[in-house]
Every structure is written in C-alpha cells, then in structure tokens.
Amino acid sequence: MSYNFDQIIDRHNTFSNKWDQTEKLFGDKDALPMWIADMDFPAPPEVIQALRERIDHGIYGYTLKPDSYFQALIDWVERRQGWTIQKEWITSSPGIVTALSILVSTLTEPGDKVLIQTPVYPPFFQVVKRNKRELVTNELQLENGRYTIDFAQLEQQFKAGVKMMLLCSPHNPVGRVWTKAELERLGALCVQYGVIVVSDEIHADLLFSGHVHQPFAPLSEALLQQTVTCYAPSKTFNVAGLKSSFVIIANDALRAKYDEMLYNLNLESESFFGVSAVEAAFRHGESWLISLMEYVEENLQLLLDTFAKRIPQIEVIQPEGTYLVWLDCRKLGLDSSELHAFMCKKAKVGLNQGTAFGTDGAGFLRMNIACPRSILVDGLDRIERAVNEAFPQK
Numbered sequence: 129m130s131y132n133f134d135q136i137i138d139r140h141n142t143f144s145n146k147w148d149q150t151e152k153l154f155g156d157k158d159a160l161p162m163w164i165a166d167m168d169f170p171a172p173p174e175v176i177q178a179l180r181e182r183i184d185h186g187i188y189g190y191t192l193k194p195d196s197y198f199q200a201l202i203d204w205v206e207r208r209q210g211w212t213i214q215k216e217w218i219t220s221s222p223g224i225v226t227a228l229s230i231l232v233s234t235l236t237e238p239g240d241k242v243l244i245q246t247p248v249y250p251p252f253f254q255v256v257k258r259n260k261r262e263l264v265t266n267e268l269q270l271e272n273g274r275y276t277i278d279f280a281q282l283e284q285q286f287k288a289g290v291k292m293m294l295l296c297s298p299h300n301p302v303g304r305v306w307t308k309a310e311l312e313r314l315g316a317l318c319v320q321y322g323v324i325v326v327s328d329e330i331h332a333d334l335l336f337s338g339h340v341h342q343p344f345a346p347l348s349e350a351l352l353q354q355t356v357t358c359y360a361p362s363k364t365f366n367v368a369g370l371k372s373s374f375v376i377i378a379n380d381a382l383r384a385k386y387d388e389m390l391y392n393l394n395l396e397s398e399s400f401f402g403v404s405a406v407e408a409a410f411r412h413g414e415s416w417l418i419s420l421m422e423y424v425e426e427n428l429q430l431l432l433d434t435f436a437k438r439i440p441q442i443e444v445i446q447p448e449g450t451y452l453v454w455l456d457c458r459k460l461g462l463d464s465s466e467l468h469a470f471m472c473k474k475a476k477v478g479l480n481q482g483t484a485f486g487t488d489g490a491g492f493l494r495m496n497i498a499c500p501r502s503i504l505v506d507g508l509d510r511i512e513r514a515v516n517e518a519f520p521q522k
C-alpha cells in the first residue's frame with residue numbers, strides 16, 4: 129500500500145497545539161510551526177477506520193481493555209524490539225509525562241536525588257522539581273557533532289547517592305539512539321549503585337537506517353527488576369491526543385506502588401477512542417510506519433544537504449532517531465532570546481528554543497521535520513533567506 133505523505137492537511141482551527149497558537153508563541157501569525165512533537169500526517173488508515181467504527185456506534189460509554197489490546201502491544205514489542213513482555217507487567221497512563229511524575233513521586237522520597245541527562249525534554253526537569261526531589265544533571269558531551277554520555281561524571285553522581293535516573297532512549301532532543309554497548313555500560317553502573325531507571329522509550333519506533341533500538345530493561349535480570357519502561361503509540365502513529373500510554377514494570381513491588389497512585393487518581397481507565405485505535409495501530413500499522421520513516425529520512429537528507437550547502441552558519445546534529453532535529457546555531461553569536469526572536473521575527477519559523485531543554489541548550493534550536501516535504505522546504509527557505517541576509521557567508 130502506498131501512502132501520500134506529501135498531502136497537506138490544514139490544521140488551523142482544529143485546536144492544534146502546534147498550529148493554533150502561532151501568534152501567541154512566536155509573535156507572528158504567519159510563522160511556520162515546526163516545534164512540538166506531533167506530525168502533520170494523518171494516522172495510519174487502519175487507525176482512522178477503527179476510530180470511524182467507534183464514532184459510528186454512537187455510544188461513548190466507559191470502556192474496557194480487552195485481552196487483544198494487550199496482546200497487540202506484546203506482539204509489537206516482541207516483533208519490533210525482540211523483547212518478550214508478560215501481560216502482568218503492563219500497566220498504563222494517559223500520557224508518559226503523567227507516568228513520569230507518578231513514578232518520581234511513588235518510587236522516591238522528597239529530597240531524593242533524581243538524575244537526568246541534559247539537554248533533555250523539558251518535563252524531565254519539571255517532574256523532578258514539582259515533586260520536590262533534588263535534580264541532578266549529567267550533561268551529555270558533544271564531540272564531532274555527536275552526543276555521548278559522560279560516564280565518569282555519571283559514576284561520581286551515582287556514588288553521591290542518586291535514587292532514580294530518567295533515561296531518554298532514543299534521546300529527545302539530541303537524536304541519539306543509544307547503542308547496546310552504551311546501555312550495557314550504563315546498566316552496569318545502575319546495578320552497581322542500585323539506581324532505579326525510568327526508561328522513556330516513547331521514540332523507540334522512530335529510527336533512521338542503520339540504527340537499532342535496544343530496550344533497557346531486558347539487558348539483564350537485575351535491570352529488569354529495577355527498570356520501568358515508558359512506551360506509547362503516540363509518537364509512532366501520531367495519536368498523542370488519544371492519551372493512551374503504557375508503563376511496563378516487571379518488578380511486582382515497584383508496579384504495586386505505581387498502580388496504587390494510578391488507581392488512587394482514577395487514571396487507569398482507557399479512553400474510549402484509545403482502545404481500538406491503539407490495537408489497530410499495533411496490529412496493522414507496521415507498513416505505514418516503515419513508509420513514514422522512509423519519508424522522514426528523505427526529509428532529513430534534504431535538511432542535511434540544505435544546511436551543509438546553503439546555510440553552513442548553522443550546524444545540524446544528525447539524529448539517529450526521532451523526527452526532531454537539534455540545530456547548533458552558536459556560530460551566529462546570538463543569545464537564546466535573540467536567537468528565538470530572530471527565527472520568529474526574521475525567518476518566521478516557529479522552533480523550540482534550546483534553553484527549554486536545559487542551560488546546555490543555549491545557542492541551539494529544535495526543529496520538527498515530520499511534515500509534508502513542501503512545508504519543510506518552505507521552512508528551510510525561510511531560514512536560509514534570513515540567516516544569509518543577517519549573517520552573510522564569508
């Protein structure tokens with residue numbers, strides 16, 4: 129089956145977080161939004177069909193999760209990631225950020241140290257701070273255009289008593305798909321120092337050629353017992369608004385603590401639309417996903433060529449996964465707010481400001497390339513014009 133990812137679907141006036149607050153966020157209603165992590169593509173046709181059937185039924189009451197729903201996830205993770213999960217390990221959350229916050233609040237105590245690897249997805253900071261835990265930041269190291277883990281610093285931090293680590297794998301925004309060797313080295317330290325790992329693997333299915341996602345938990349029996357995996361169809365199939373996510377916890381005691389809070393808040397029930405859409409996505413969405421990633425990879429190639437040939441003042445950190453691109457704009461010599469203002473006002477493109485991902489994001493921007501090619505070309509043209517006018521190539 130072929131899919132038309134070139135088709136432009138107008139998202140204005142659909143209550144879209146990305147498209148309906150352009151003026152408010154970027155100060156110009158004509159700025160092109162290329163920021164928040166959802167895609168400008170429709171979900172797989174099988175997902176839309178499953179939703180249509182639910183709509184047509186007309187009664188939108190309380191909803192159960194059938195066995196087939198869990199089995200669809202189990203089969204998908206086994207097939208795509210080579211990890212066999214048991215049904216009893218699977219619990220849920222409306223969204224992954226909700227799960228992260230519940231995990232921090234139930235598996236650590238106030239004042240405990242929780243480690244994150246910066247620059248990173250902004251809610252990682254917030255769930256630690258809002259739960260009154262001590263934030264420990266392990267800065268990723270940028271060398272030759274690629275980020276790596278500073279294991280020496282990490283070990284010192286673990287030694288000083290870290291209780292939990294929030295791992296972003298694949299990593300947003302730096303685009304790393306951590307290798308098995310890196311994860312094994314990290315895992316050995318987590319076991320040695322008894323650190324609980326919350327592995328946010330929401331981007332696990334969004335991989336560019338040559339990169340393989342290694343789930344963290346099954347690396348060893350010890351890690352399986354001290355890891356919580358957060359996983360969801362929301363990025364993979366562009367269904368974030370359905371609010372259906374999974375939390376996989378093999379350790380009974382950890383899962384009981386998580387579930388106690390989940391049920392206390394009455395967050396365990398599935399959304400009416402989520403249940404069929406998620407099952408349809410995992411059962412039937414694979415060929416769509418393969419085509420999607422081919423298309424996004426062509427977008428990435430176009431972007432890489434464009435920056436290299438026409439906008440060399442900005443360096444692209446080449447992502448190995450996700451559809452988010454981390455742009456190193458430090459050579460422009462602008463501070464963070466000047467850089468953001470320049471992109472909004474001069475280029476008229478709405479990007480994420482690097483400092484939202486931590487102080488080590490200063491001078492960077494994040495760009496979402498999961499859009500029809502013509503939108504990407506428009507965005508790149510706008511950036512090229514503005515940058516070359518203000519910062520002519522020498």
Ligand SMILES: Cc1ncc(COP(=O)(O)O)c(C=O)c1O
Nearest residue numbers: 165223224225226249300328330
């Ligand atoms: C690493 C990571 N975790 C979680 C989320 C969002 O999760 P949710 O919308 O399910 O709360 C995102 C969205 O961009 C993300 O990049």
